[in-house]
Structure formats: structure tokens, C-alpha cells
Amino acid sequence: MTQPVSETLRVLIIDDHPLFRRGLRQLLALEEGFEVVAEAAGGQEGIDLARLHDPDLILLDLNMKGMDGLETLRTLRDLGIEARIILITVSNAPEDLIAAIRAGADGYILKDNDPTDILQMIRGAMEGRTAISPELTSLLATALREESRSEERQHASLTERENTILKCLAAGMSNKLIARELDIMEGTVKVHIRNMLKKLKFRSRVEAAVWAVANGLG
Amino acid sequence: MTQPVSETLRVLIIDDHPLFRRGLRQLLALEEGFEVVAEAAGGQEGIDLARLHDPDLILLDLNMKGMDGLETLRTLRDLGIEARIILITVSNAPEDLIAAIRAGADGYILKDNDPTDILQMIRGAMEGRTAISPELTSLLATALREESRSEERQHASLTERENTILKCLAAGMSNKLIARELDIMEGTVKVHIRNMLKKLKFRSRVEAAVWAVANGLG
DNA sequence: GGGGGGCTACCCCCAAAGAGGTAGGTGTTT
DNA sequence: AAACACCTACCTCTTTGGGGGTAGCCCCCC
Numbered sequence: 001m002t003q004p005v006s007e008t009l010r011v012l013i014i015d016d017h018p019l020f021r022r023g024l025r026q027l028l029a030l031e032e033g034f035e036v037v038a039e040a041a042g043g044q045e046g047i048d049l050a051r052l053h054d055p056d057l058i059l060l061d062l063n064m065k066g067m068d069g070l071e072t073l074r075t076l077r078d079l080g081i082e083a084r085i086i087l088i089t090v091s092n093a094p095e096d097l098i099a100a101i102r103a104g105a106d107g108y109i110l111k112d113n114d115p116t117d118i119l120q121m122i123r124g125a126m127e128g129r130t131a132i133s134p135e136l137t138s139l140l141a142t143a144l145r146e147e148s149r150s151e152e153r154q155h156a157s158l159t160e161r162e163n164t165i166l167k168c169l170a171a172g173m174s175n176k177l178i179a180r181e182l183d184i185m186e187g188t189v190k191v192h193i194r195n196m197l198k199k200l201k202f203r204s205r206v207e208a209a210v211w212a213v214a215n216g217l218g
Numbered sequence: 219m220t221q222p223v224s225e226t227l228r229v230l231i232i233d234d235h236p237l238f239r240r241g242l243r244q245l246l247a248l249e250e251g252f253e254v255v256a257e258a259a260g261g262q263e264g265i266d267l268a269r270l271h272d273p274d275l276i277l278l279d280l281n282m283k284g285m286d287g288l289e290t291l292r293t294l295r296d297l298g299i300e301a302r303i304i305l306i307t308v309s310n311a312p313e314d315l316i317a318a319i320r321a322g323a324d325g326y327i328l329k330d331n332d333p334t335d336i337l338q339m340i341r342g343a344m345e346g347r348t349a350i351s352p353e354l355t356s357l358l359a360t361a362l363r364e365e366s367r368s369e370e371r372q373h374a375s376l377t378e379r380e381n382t383i384l385k386c387l388a389a390g391m392s393n394k395l396i397a398r399e400l401d402i403m404e405g406t407v408k409v410h411i412r413n414m415l416k417k418l419k420f421r422s423r424v425e426a427a428v429w430a431v432a433n434g435l436g
Numbered sequence: 437g438g439g440g441g442g443c444t445a446c447c448c449c450c451a452a453a454g455a456g457g458t459a460g461g462t463g464t465t466t
Numbered sequence: 467a468a469a470c471a472c473c474t475a476c477c478t479c480t481t482t483g484g485g486g487g488t489a490g491c492c493c494c495c496c
Binding site: 392393394404408411412415416422423 | 482
């Protein structure tokens with residue numbers, strides 16, 4: 001917690017692509033003030049190393065096999081890791097960006113950005129600004145606009161059934177109750193809920209219900 | 219569903235007290251327009267009879283051994299029973315009243331009310347008014363006032379710990395996450411949640427979370 | 437000194453939820 | 467005709483949640 005301000009920044013790199021790790025490491029080596037203290041090839045290893053080294057900055061790949069970047073990010077935050085965490089990815093999908101920011105990412109940088117720009121964004125993130133690749137900011141804006149225009153929205157990609165079931169969740173109902181209400185099997189309710197959770201990137205019905213209520217489905 | 223308006227009202231009595239059932243039956247027998255089609259001595263039996271007879275009115279005792287009146291009421295509503303349901307009870311506890319109304323009761327009448335008044339309230343309930351013993355209306359008003367004065371309330375009887383955990387629920391967190399957040403065992407979290415659910419008469423964490431969010435803990 | 441409430445931790449047990457799969461029926465679109 | 471999305475149902479499996487209990491510890495109040 002008592003972090004000397006002008007010291008070198010201790011960096012952890014999590015990416016399952018060895019070549020890209022090396023690239024990042026060299027990029028940072030050329031710069032003053034960065035020290036890569038560890039590299040991990042996967043989410044779980046990254047988490048372990050984060051707890052071990054307590055770095056100031058974590059560069060995290062979003063698209064990893066096994067435990068993916070988003071899951072890793074969430075776990076890191078859940079564990080109370082307070083390092084700056086910047087996602088570095090090839091995905092320019094809006095939902096990935098949104099999910100990352102919601103999960104507490106301090107930056108979201110595309111891999112094909114210019115190295116100079118990447119460095120600049122990293123520095124920006126270290127100073128408290130959320131670093132997002134310029135070409136993505138419009139996506140974010142759009143998403144946020146949609147986010148706030150509540151009002152009977154068909155939640156993005158949700159099907160009609162998933163939507164009505166989300167409303168049931170927002171009413172606090174159990175699977176059994178929803179099944180009775182909609183006159184379908186409880187197992188079917190579970191299928192819809194599973195698909196909905198996946199689409200909206202929630203981890204449990206409670207998260208979904210809370211979000212739904214907070215966003216006007218209550 | 220196609221209910222002749224001026225027919226006799228078909229009544230189901232659910233009370234584990236034989237003498238009181240008889241009293242009610244006789245009270246209704248003296249009146250025009252009521253026909254007691256069944257009596258049940260317990261919640262489950264009452265539910266079965268309700269599904270069998272589909273009565274227009276159910277007089278339900280709140281304080282029963284086994285499945286209590288509130289639980290019975292909830293189940294009846296969950297099953298889609300659309301009869302008017304009036305709770306008849308000795309309890310003038312505010313929380314019982316609130317819980318009953320929230321669970322969909324059409325009336326809440328104290329057993330020691332005057333028979334004439336009881337009849338009048340029943341008739342009122344059949345016409346769509348929520349029949350509540352006069353001496354309880356002030357309780358209801360008070361409760362509603364407290365209900366709306368959100369703003370960092372210590373939810374009634376909740377302890378400090380239960381309150382912070384309720385807030386965690388309103389954030390959609392799992393027991394495991396809450397445990398990490400508060401640095402206690404997951405089992406302990408479960409204890410707090412169990413006690414909280416009981417005090418606030420919720421049936422699941424989802425109900426509690428939804429309520430908490432809707433009432434300003436989001 | 438003796439309650440009592442609150443917080444903690446643990447036990448057992450069972451129900452609910454969630455993740456994964458296969459699969460049939462229905463529509464619509466290509 | 468083939469592909470696709472959707473809703474439905476059912477399978478197995480593991481994790482989570484929830485109800486009941488006992489018990490120790492602390493602190494405040496009588």
C-alpha cells in the first residue's frame with residue numbers, strides 16, 4: 001500500500017502466447033521505469049504469480065485457452081488484487097470491452113496498436129486514466145448509450161423467452177416458480193437461464209436479478 | 219373464471235382449530251350468499267382442497283402448526299389460486315401483517331374482532347377492498363412509512379453484520395465472495411444469511427437481493 | 437455473577453442452481 | 467432442400483444455497 005511513487009513499476013505479464021510475452025517484455029525493457037517481475041502462460045498461473053509478487057501492473061491477455069482473461073480478471077479483483085490491470089487483446093467485440101470494463105479493467109488495448117501508442121496508454125493507465133484503444137471508444141459510447149436507454153429494451157441478444165425469464169428473476173422467483181408461471185419444465189427454465197447468463201456474462205442468477213432490477217425491470 | 223356475480227360465494231376454511239372452524243361456518247351460515255364447501259385442518263390439506271374446489275374465498279388461519287398460514291398463502295398464490303384469501307389470526311404483530319399483505323392476502327382480520335365486523339370486512343374484501351382490522355391500519359401505515367424512508371436504514375431488526383451482508387447480496391455476490399470480502403468463513407456467511415432471510419421473511423437470497431436493490435441498497 | 441445478543445465456526449443433510457451434453461419440433465431464411 | 471434460431475425436454479455431474487443444530491467467545495446489561 002505504501003508505494004514509492006517514482007520507483008520502477010513492477011509488471012506481471014499474463015499471456016498464453018510466448019512470442020507476444022517476449023514482445024511485451026522487450027517493449028517495456030526499452031522504457032525507463034518498468035520491470036517485468038514475472039510472466040504467466042495461463043490464468044491460474046497468473047493469479048498465483050499476482051498473489052506472490054503483488055505487482056503494480058498486470059498486462060493480461062483476454063483470449064486465452066483454459067481460464068480466459070475475463071475470468072482471470074474477475075478472480076484477481078475478487079481476491080483484492082489492486083494492481084492496475086490492462087487487457088491486451090485482438091478482440092474488438094463490444095461485449096468483450098464492456099464486460100472487461102465492468103469487471104474492473106483499467107485498460108483495454110488492441111494487440112495491433114502501435115507499440116508507441118501502447119506504451120502511452122499504459123502510462124496513461126498508471127496515472128489513473130482508463131486506457132482504451134481509440135478505435136474502441138466509440139463502441140464504448142454506443143454501449144453506454146444503450147445501457148442508459150432502459151425502457152423495455154430487448155436486452156441485446158436475448159430471445160423473447162430469455163427476456164421474460166429475466167423479468168421473473170427480477171421478481172426474485174425460483175426456477176420452480178418460473179416453470180409453474182410459464183407452464184414449462186423446470187429443466188427448460190434452467191436452459192434459458194443458462195443461455196441468458198452466458199449472453200449477458202453474469203456469474204449467477206443473483207447478479208442477473210440485481211442488474212435487472214437496477215436497470216428498470218423491477 | 220366465468221363467475222356468475224350474484225351466486226353464492228363458495229368458501230374454504232383453513233384453520234387447525236376445530237372450534238374456530240365451526241364458529242366461522244356458523245357465522246357464514248347465518249348470512250345470505252355464503253356456502254362453506256370445505257374445511258381443512260392444516261396448510262397442505264387446505265392447498266389440496268383449494269385446488270379441488272377452486273373456491274371464491276379462503277379464510278386462512280395464520281398461526282397453524284406444521285405449514286403455517288403465510289407459507290400456505292404463498293403456495294396458494296404460487297399455484298395460481300385466484301380466490302380471495304383472508305387471513306384470520308390472533309397475531310397483531312406488524313411483521314406478520316406486512317408479510318401477509320406482501321404475499322398477496324386480500325384481508326387480515328383479528329380473531330377477536332366482533333363477528334358483525336368480520337362479516338362486513340369479508341364482504342368488503344369480496345368487493346375488492348383489502349380488509350384489515352381497523353386497529354391494525356395504523357401499523358400498516360407506520361410500516362409503509364418506514365418502507366419508503368429508505369436512506370441508510372438499519373433494516374428493522376437486522377444486525378450490523380446482517381446488514382453489510384445484505385448489501386453484498388444486493389451487489390450480486392456469492393457466499394464465497396462475501397466470505398473473502400469480509401474475511402470470515404463461508405459457513406459463517408451462510409449463518410448470517412439464514413438469520414437475515416428469516417427476519418425479513420424472504421425465501422431465498424434472490425428475493426432478498428432484489429428487494430434490497432429496489433429499496434435503495436443498490 | 438449471570439443472562440442475552442451478536443459473531444464466529446463447525447456439524448449434518450437435502451434442495452436448488454448451474455454447466456455440459458443430446459435431441460426433437462417449429463418456424464424462418466437462404 | 468438445407469441451414470439456422472428458438473423453444474422445448476431430458477441426461478449427468480458438481481457446486482452452491484439453505485435449514486437445522488451445537489458451541490465458544492466477547493461484550494454489554496441487569
